Each structure stands twice: as structure tokens, then as C-alpha cells.
Amino acid sequence: MIRKIIRIDKEKCNGCGACAVACHEGAIDMIDGKAKLVREHFCDGLGDCLPECPTGAISFEEREAPEYDEEAVKAAQMPKRPNWPVQIKLAPVNAPYFDGANLLIAADCTAYAHASFYRDFIRNRVTLIGCPKLDQVDYSEKLTAIIQSNNIQSVTIVRMEVPCCGGLETAVKRALQNSGKFIPWQVVTISIDGKILN
Structure with a gap:
């Protein structure tokens, strides 16, 4: 037609x-x-x-x-493979929902700051969340293992505009580099008033 x-x-x-x-x-x-x-x-x-x-x-x-x-x-918008747990430090390295997944790695605060977070980011993605400031941990080793061990299709990083979220972005970038895989990725930054900045 x-x-x-x-x-x-x-x-x-x-x-x-x-x-x-x-x-x-x-x-x-x-x-x-x-x-x-x-x-x-x-x-x-x-x-x-x-x-x-x-x-x-x-x-x-x-x-x-x-x-x-x-x-x-x-x-397509109905969640097909809900993943649990969602905290990076609690997530398994291998799980069926990672196979062919578009991975969303988000700072804890983003879902509360951006009103349509599910529609704009979680839908059709497997979600992992964390806060390097509160957890006081470098997620890169765990994320490297997840990316290396699974057929991840893409990675979207959603962070707040505040400096502490830089640790999450850095950890994901390091994990992508250390994985040895070429996977499309993007970073989306949310302002403190909930707007998408990029």
C-alpha cells in the first residue's frame, strides 16, 4: 500500500x-x-x-x-523477558534474558527523575541499574563478564547530569572496551529536572 x-x-x-x-x-x-x-x-x-x-x-x-x-x-511493547534482579552487583553473569538483549544500564536516580522512563528507555531492553557513589564499587569487571558471556546487541547508558554518574558511564565504557566485542552503544544524560539533554 x-x-x-x-x-x-x-x-x-x-x-x-x-x-x-x-x-x-x-x-x-x-x-x-x-x-x-x-x-x-x-x-x-x-x-x-x-x-x-x-x-x-x-x-x-x-x-x-x-x-x-x-x-x-x-x-512488541509487552515485556517478554523480565529480568530480576536489576541491581548490577546482584545480577547474574549468565541468564537467558541476556541472549540477544538490548542492554540498558541506568543510574538509580534516572527512573525517578524522568517521568516517562519506562516508555523511553526500559521498553524492549534488559535493564541493569546502579549507583557507583552509593555502592562504592567499580562495576566494570561485572559488566565486562556480562558482555563477554552473552549475545548483547546494544548498550544504552542512562545517567544523570551530576558528576557522580560519570563513574557509571566510565565503568560501562571500560567494560565494552575490555569485552573485546564491537557493540553499538550510546549515552543519554538526564537533567536534574528530568529532561533528556542529549
Whole structure:
């Protein structure tokens, strides 16, 4: 069917991931550092992603595309593999829910600061949380083991803008480097008033 759907210009895309976060349907993924419309039948054509793109890489086009499938979107948004425990220091190194997971590693405070945290970050991801200031621990060794031992597809780090969250970001970056794997990753920073800064 011919319908309105988004188009992403790879040349203009800077890989910030803001559109993937803004897409409530989960139609966009980050692949090789660029945004890509990977589930055309999830794109409702309303364009929540457009105003979030800082480079103007997203536009609308009319073209042949599968019909928007609201039921498939709802089914995909249902948690398939809830993980427990979520604290980094308590999480197992190996677990079935890590297989093929898009991993979210978030600072404890982020879920309380950002009102739509589940919708924007947890949905379709396996979540681990921690606070290096309160736990007084370097998570990099544990996270390296998790990344090395499992088929992790991507890593999203969500931190607060405060300096103490730098320890979490550093630990995850070190773990990614020490794992020896090339995995797409991004850092999202939340302001103290709950806004996404990047």
C-alpha cells in the first residue's frame, strides 16, 4: 500500500539516537552508528521522531510500505523477558534474558527523575541499574563478564547530569572496551529536572 512513512537520510544522521528514543512504536534502531527504520509496519507516520532530530535527517515520504500494525506494536511493547534482579552487583553473569538483549544500564536516580522512563528507555531492553557513589564499587569487571558471556546487541547508558554518574558511564565504557566485542552503544544524560539533554 502507498502511505506516508518516515525517511532517514544516512548522510545527515549523526548517530545521536534521539529519534530512536522518541519513536514510541519502536520502529527505529541504531545500526552501525546510524538511525535506521527497521520495522516499517511499526511506523505510524505521525513523526514523533522528526522534531527530535538535530540534523534534519528525518522527513516524510509517500511510498509503498506495509500497513501500520498497531497490534504488532502492542505485542512488541509487552515485556517478554523480565529480568530480576536489576541491581548490577546482584545480577547474574549468565541468564537467558541476556541472549540477544538490548542492554540498558541506568543510574538509580534516572527512573525517578524522568517521568516517562519506562516508555523511553526500559521498553524492549534488559535493564541493569546502579549507583557507583552509593555502592562504592567499580562495576566494570561485572559488566565486562556480562558482555563477554552473552549475545548483547546494544548498550544504552542512562545517567544523570551530576558528576557522580560519570563513574557509571566510565565503568560501562571500560567494560565494552575490555569485552573485546564491537557493540553499538550510546549515552543519554538526564537533567536534574528530568529532561533528556542529549
